[in-house]
Amino acid sequence: MKRSKSEHLHSTITQYLRKRQYSESETSQKKECRWIQQLPGMALKGSTSGDITQDNILSFSSINGEAAVCEQVFSRFRTFLHEKISLQSTDLQNLLFPVFVHIYIELLSNGHKAAGHKFFSRHCSQFRTDAEQQRILDQLTKLSSKADMISCKEVQAFKDMKYMVSVTKDRYESLQRFIKTDDNMMLLQVLNQHIQLQVKTDTRPSLGLQDEKLEHRQQQPISPAVIPDNKVVQDDLGLSSLKQIIKEVKDGPPGLPSICFYSFLNAYQGLCCASTSTNGAYLSGGFEDSSVRLWKLTPGLFLAVDNSDGPSAIHLAANYLKVLEDAEDKKCEETESVILKGHTGCVYQARFTWDSQFLLTCSDDTTVRLWNIEKQTNAVVYRGHNYPVWDLDTSAFGDYFATCSHDQTAKLWSTERTYPLRSFVGHTYDVDCVRFHPNSNYVATGSGDKTVRMWSVQDGKSVRLLPGHKSSVLSLAFSPNGMLLASAGEDRRVRVWDLRNGQLFKEFRGHTDTIYALSFNQNSSVLASGGLDSCIRIWDLRKSAGSSLSASDNHNSAELLGAFPTKSIPVIYLNFTTHNVLQAAGAV
CATH class of the missing domain: 1.25.40.500 (TFIID subunit TAF5, NTD2 domain)
Incomplete structure (x- = not known):
């Protein structure tokens, strides 16, 4: 008769135990074990x-x-x-x-x-x-x-x-x-x-x-229309204490930011400018040898792209075979940085567009170039200035950017047009810096004529004239709330202007050389400045004028929160991120 599966299993185990020389008593005890159990019991x-x-x-x-x-x-x-x-x-x-x-x-x-x-x-x-x-x-x-x-x-x-x-x-x-x-x-x-x-x-x-x-x-029953009663006991004393603590934190001095400094080592090409993209993925640098370099700030490398048909490549018939061999070698290459070539003079400024997909650069060759980061090639060349273009800035809304030049003018551009849309004329010397207002309806310019002007983007007219500097204005920065404008330059003073009435709001002393970079934090309470004195200084904008006069000395204003030397590296770029991190850059 055919044995059941359990009997067959029991017989196999019994034979195995006998081979292992188990006693009969142990075997008999094992026979009494339950070989089958129900799932709930197990x-x-x-x-x-x-x-x-x-x-x-x-x-x-x-x-x-x-x-x-x-x-x-x-x-x-x-x-x-x-x-x-x-x-x-x-x-x-x-x-x-x-x-x-x-x-x-x-x-x-x-x-x-x-x-x-x-x-x-x-x-x-x-x-x-x-x-x-x-x-x-x-x-x-x-x-x-x-x-x-x-x-x-x-x-x-x-x-x-x-x-x-x-x-x-x-x-x-x-x-x-x-x-x-x-x-x-x-x-x-x-x-x-x-x-x-x-x-x-x-x-x-x-x-x-x-x-x-x-x-x-x-x-309690839970339904969309019924909210359970949490029965919170009101503690007026505790609530008032909490409000008082919050008020003291708000009114107290702001916290110092964390500083991330990018040092360009062995920059024998001569670093002229640096900037980071809005999404924090790229770092760019413009050099005196007319090249632009890109680095990734996120993990990963750049994939090599074949730009043999780009504007920076010149082909000769004698080099045809060599060009083909180089193209095959570059198919799988990965590099830490990308070199963009197209300018024929020093690159004075580089700015990323709002979507971080393109890079705009201006140069001594009087042109502005738009670079496609993904394809690593020049997409557009903008011509309109007759002399070197010193600075440019991109708008936070739309595809607009502004430039300023040695020809004493600033111009408004659109990336979709190769000619300028507006010309801002009024300065009597070089226009050295330009910045967009946060609402992109105004443009501020600083000039060698020691003045700062604000212009309306709609009609190109000057709406503010801010005199007071004793030398050329080389750097500008708008506060994120759009109420303040900071300016600085060769006179080593940082001036903060109230744009509601066009009056001077604060003046900071402390730098010992030309100031090249300014940046506000996200809540417009802190201003950072840096320049040739190789030091980043943090200023408190919420201190009253009375405390400023009483606590100031002959060298530093009382609003100074901290000074951070950079080991003999001039500061040419400053930018506050959304997480209160101050990005800075300079070359050794």
């Missing part, structure tokens, strides 16, 4: 025999609500809590009530209507003392089927939420031993799905919900 044994914590205490199987088992488990659990752990009546109800409700709900869900009502009427009397529990019991009395349970919002909310029950370590261990000793699969599943046990570090003799208000809040 899950229960595995869950209870291992180390149990509040996160993995219970199995993850669904609840099987059998009437007789439910009655036995609940009665045994109630007796255990009352006699072994000696809980008080309130603590006993706090733990028993959710177990009672969920067992009753499971009985109705599994179709045991009569047994469920009998179970409810037998044990509900011990929970009538608490008002909240009484309200839940009143809802449960109306249930007679699974459909009624689904339609009742309060019961559904109670079923979906978890009770947070705090228990001391010794009682938790007693509960753990109780679950291990008897067949408590039903209790195990109820505690797992609907109750979260939290072991308390203190030794207070209480076992209940962590907060009575938490119990009430978690038992």
Whole structure:
């Protein structure tokens, strides 16, 4: 007769044990072992025999609500809590009530209507003392089927939420031993799905919900139209103290930024300018040898791109074969930096567009060039100035940019046109720097005629004339809120102008050489400056004029928050990021 799979397995194991020289007594004892176990029993044994914590205490199987088992488990659990752990009546109800409700709900869900009502009427009397529990019991009395349970919002909310029950370590261990000793699969599943046990570090003799208000809040029905009452106790004294602390922080001196300084080592080509992209992915540098270089600030390298048909390549018929060989070699190359060639003179300024996909550069060759970063090639050449172009700036909105030149003019451009859209005429000497207002409706220019002018982009007219500098103005910066304009240059003074009335707001002293770079932080409370004296200085714009006069000395203004020397590296670029990081650059 064909043997069953279990008999065949038993015979194979017996033969193996005999080969290993096990005694007959041991073999006979192994014959009495159960070779087949049901899945629920295996899950229960595995869950209870291992180390149990509040996160993995219970199995993850669904609840099987059998009437007789439910009655036995609940009665045994109630007796255990009352006699072994000696809980008080309130603590006993706090733990028993959710177990009672969920067992009753499971009985109705599994179709045991009569047994469920009998179970409810037998044990509900011990929970009538608490008002909240009484309200839940009143809802449960109306249930007679699974459909009624689904339609009742309060019961559904109670079923979906978890009770947070705090228990001391010794009682938790007693509960753990109780679950291990008897067949408590039903209790195990109820505690797992609907109750979260939290072991308390203190030794207070209480076992209940962590907060009575938490119990009430978690038992309320949740619906889009009903918001649970958190019952927050107003503490006027604490609230006023918190407001006072917030006010002191706001009115106090601003925090110093973190500084990220990019040093160009061995820049024998002669670094003229540097800038970072808006997305923080690229760093550019313009050099005296007419080249522009790009570096990645994020992990990764540049992929080599074949620019054999670009404007910087000149092909001869004699070099045809060599060009083909070079193209094959560059297909899989990766480089740390990219060199962009096209200008024929010093590159005085480089600025990224607002989307960080293109780079604009101006040069001594009187042209402005637009570079495609992805293709690593020159896309457009803009001609309009008759003399070297000293500076340029890009607009935060649209594809506009502004330039200034030795021809005493500034011009407004669009990347889609190769000719200027506006010319700003009024300075009597070189226009050395240009900046867009944050709203892009105005342009500010600084000149060798020792003045700063603001121009309207719409009609090209001058709307502000700001005199006061004693030498050429080489750097400008608008505050992000658009209310202040900072200017600096060869006179080693930083002047901050109030654009609402065109008056001088503050003047900072401290630099010992020409200032080349200015930048405001994001909330317009701090100004950074740097230049040929190889030092970055941070200024507080919120200090009053009175405190400035009383605390200032002959060398530094009282608004100075900090000075950071750069080890003999001139500072030619400053930029505040959104996370209060000050980016700076210079060449050794």
